[in-house]
Amino acid sequence: MIQTILLKNRPIGTPKLSDFEFKETDKDLTIQDGELLLETAYVSVDPYLRGRMSDAKSYIPSFELNKPIQCGIVAKVIASKNKNFSSGDFVTGMLLWQTKQVSTGEGLLKVDDSKAPLSAYLGVLGxxxxxxxxxxxxxxxxxxxxxxxxxxxxxxxxxxxxxxxxxxxxxxxxxxxxxxxxxxxxxxxxxxxxxxxxxxxxxxxxxxxxxxxxxxxxxxxxxxxxxxxxxxxxxxxxxxxxxxxxxxxxxxxxxxxxxxxxxxxxxxxxxxxxxxxNYSEKFPEAMSHLSQWLAQEKLTYSETVVHGFEKIPEAFIALFEGKNKGKMIVKL
Amino acid sequence: MIQTILLKNRPIGTPKLSDFEFKETDKDLTIQDGELLLETAYVSVDPYLRGRMSDAKSYIPSFELNKPIQCGIVAKVIASKNKNFSSGDFVTGMLLWQTKQVSTGEGLLKVDDSKAPLSAYLGVLGxxxxxxxxxxxxxxxxxxxxxxxxxxxxxxxxxxxxxxxxxxxxxxxxxxxxxxxxxxxxxxxxxxxxxxxxxxxxxxxxxxxxxxxxxxxxxxxxxxxxxxxxxxxxxxxxxxxxxxxxxxxxxxxxxxxxxxxxxxxxxxxxxxxxxxxNYSEKFPEAMSHLSQWLAQEKLTYSETVVHGFEKIPEAFIALFEGKNKGKMIVKL
The missing domain is CATH 3.40.50.720 (NAD(P)-binding Rossmann-like Domain)
Known part of the structure; x- marks a missing residue:
């Protein structure tokens, strides 16, 4: 069974649970040559997503109504027909609020859980x-x-x-x-x-x-x-x-x-x-400093981890009430 | 007779004529070695002077109460004991709301009335x-x-x-x-x-x-x-x-x-x-473009000229009513 969260209404004021809709399907996902099958492990919820939920002109397109919401995610590769990724790899990138999904691998970055906890790639190393x-x-x-x-x-x-x-x-x-x-x-x-x-x-x-x-x-x-x-x-x-x-x-x-x-x-x-x-050409320089400082314990971080896919909308809404200390993460 | 305009009160809201005080003296001004005697010819009144009339912290010191106000002026040298300036020269610089004054020449720039009207040095060339x-x-x-x-x-x-x-x-x-x-x-x-x-x-x-x-x-x-x-x-x-x-x-x-x-x-x-x-090191570059464009008639300017030293406060206040078209100048 695959679960998805769709944007049901464009929120007016503070987002409400009723602005989101859960959908389930039993249809199996299949992958073509070059594609990967991903299982979502960690979901980042961030204040900027609020902007994409409105239809005002902005620097990134608005989310479409009745379509899944997209955000930063860490996922596990559970099947791969793409030579750059193997089953068992963990990747991060902009993916959907969905328990499993197919990707071409474009825009995905492999992450190494021996260097830092996986959720860190949505936070201090993301x-x-x-x-x-x-x-x-x-x-x-x-x-x-x-x-x-x-x-x-x-x-x-x-x-x-x-x-x-x-x-x-x-x-x-x-x-x-x-x-x-x-x-x-x-x-x-x-x-x-x-x-x-x-x-x-x-x-x-x-x-x-x-x-x-x-x-x-x-x-x-x-x-x-x-x-x-x-x-x-x-x-x-x-x-x-x-x-x-x-x-x-x-x-x-x-x-x-x-x-x-x-x-x-x-x-x-x-x-x-x-x-x-706007500063993507500087990401490698920034990442190298951040990982080094993290390894040297010059940098530490807080996380508020919420458990369960179905808690994503709640975790997102809680950001506006300041309920998080540090990065708000949903762990599946 | 020398006339001076002093700041009498720090204006509250829009400046009023009663915020300024005229003072006259019959005492002759004398110059020492290195000094010049100047006769004010054109006075610039500018909105930014309003800031200096208040006592809030800012990028330039506030005007002192019961002291003459300082602003951009074009003046004629009427006596000189400074080798860089001769009687008859016109100069521009930050000078006092005063009909005649003594200067060391510091911060004064000679201006050439054959190249542009003198008032332009308070405006488009100032x-x-x-x-x-x-x-x-x-x-x-x-x-x-x-x-x-x-x-x-x-x-x-x-x-x-x-x-x-x-x-x-x-x-x-x-x-x-x-x-x-x-x-x-x-x-x-x-x-x-x-x-x-x-x-x-x-x-x-x-x-x-x-x-x-x-x-x-x-x-x-x-x-x-x-x-x-x-x-x-x-x-x-x-x-x-x-x-x-x-x-x-x-x-x-x-x-x-x-x-x-x-x-x-x-x-x-x-x-x-x-x-x-903040950009004084770029003044020569800017001046060279501005004078060139002015000479080529690519640049024109408007002036609202008010006549008479005693009209300075009025001309200044009129800025806030949008009564000027282009640069507001007081001609003595």
């Missing part, structure tokens, strides 16, 4: 790690001694950004939504300071206290009021890496926030949207 | 032209065939930006506040299209019509709702040059506008604050 490394380096252009603030700091990307910041000699301040997360930032990920935005009386003031020399780089995963608060603390020539805006993904009207232009002019500051796929 | 050229090139990074939108398009900087855009092979759309200005954009400055933001029913829609291929570069002089409307029309990898935000300079509370982050992420777009003084 898009998450690449996003953290390349967003910070390519837009943030960090120089040792500078101050970096990361929002969504206990999340999959944010926790890696902060650690890379420390490796590169920055002062790193993280913003997260619970005391437990803020504590993790400092004890597990080596951040210099953490701010709980839910209990802070004045986020801008708390940033000013934690960053007495001002903020040189802001790695933004959230948008909204937290990002507004940063603007009062940026230094001349600050770089604001706009990686995500989870706080507004579910907004049903285009949200308002502080007018950023005067802050950017006053500080000759830069704000740039980051999409990891 | 900070205005440098701002237009360097903002467009250094942040906008134009490529022939792209589409450029300019706000404050009939203003001193905007009208030059648009013309440089045309010289570089761009499609250029200007946004201005009266039909007369919009008409000027097309007939005098060679813009491809113009939008009157005061009569437009939907600025975003009008931009979409004028820019069927989307917007690659936005040169922003105004901020506020006009800049919001641009966001719906930007292309992938768009560059937004934030040169000024005149619409919000007089705001007494930090104004709200559209949350820009999702637009920047979706389009991998860049937004960067531009301050001309």
């Amino acid at each position: 898009m998450t790690g690449l996003t953290a490394y390349l967003g910070l380096n390519e837009i943030g252009k960090p120089k040792a001694g500078e101050t970096l603030v990361v929002s969504g700091a206990a999340g999959a990307v944010g926790s890696v950004v902060g650690q890379i910041g420390k490796i590169l000699g920055l002062t790193v301040i993280g913003i997260a939504g619970t005391d437990e997360k803020v504590n993790l930032l400092k004890t597990k990920f080596g951040f210099d300071a953490g701010i709980n935005y839910n209990t802070s009386k004045d986020i801008s003031e708390d940033i000013a206290k934690a960053a007495p020399n001002g903020v040189d780089i802001y790695f933004d995963n959230v948008g909204g009021p937290i990002s507004d608060a940063i603007l009062f603390n940026i230094n001349r020539f600050a770089r604001l890496v706009i990686c995500g805006a989870i706080s507004v993904y579910n907004a049903t009207e285009t949200p308002k926030s502080l007018c950023v232009q005067p802050f950017l002019v006053k500080n000759s500051a830069l704000m740039q949207g980051f999409i990891v796929s | 900070m205005t032209g440098l701002t237009a050229y360097l903002g467009l090139n250094e942040i906008g990074k134009p490529k022939a065939g792209e589409t450029l939108v300019v706000s404050g398009a009939a203003g001193a900087v905007g009208s030059v930006v648009g013309q440089i855009g045309k010289i570089l092979g761009l499609t250029v759309i200007g946004i201005a506040g009266t039909d007369e200005k919009v008409n000027l954009l097309k007939t005098k400055f060679g813009f491809d299209a113009g939008i009157n933001y005061n009569t437009s029913k939907d600025i975003s829609e009008d931009i979409a019509k004028a820019a069927p291929n989307g917007v690659d570069i936005y040169f922003d002089n105004v901020g506020g709702p006009i800049s919001d409307a641009i966001l719906f029309n930007i292309n992938r990898f768009a560059r937004l040059v934030i040169c000024g935000a005149i619409s919000v300079y007089n705001a007494t509370e930090t104004p709200k506008s559209l949350c820009v982050q999702p637009f920047l992420v979706k389009n991998s777009a860049l937004m960067q604050g531009f301050i001309v003084s």
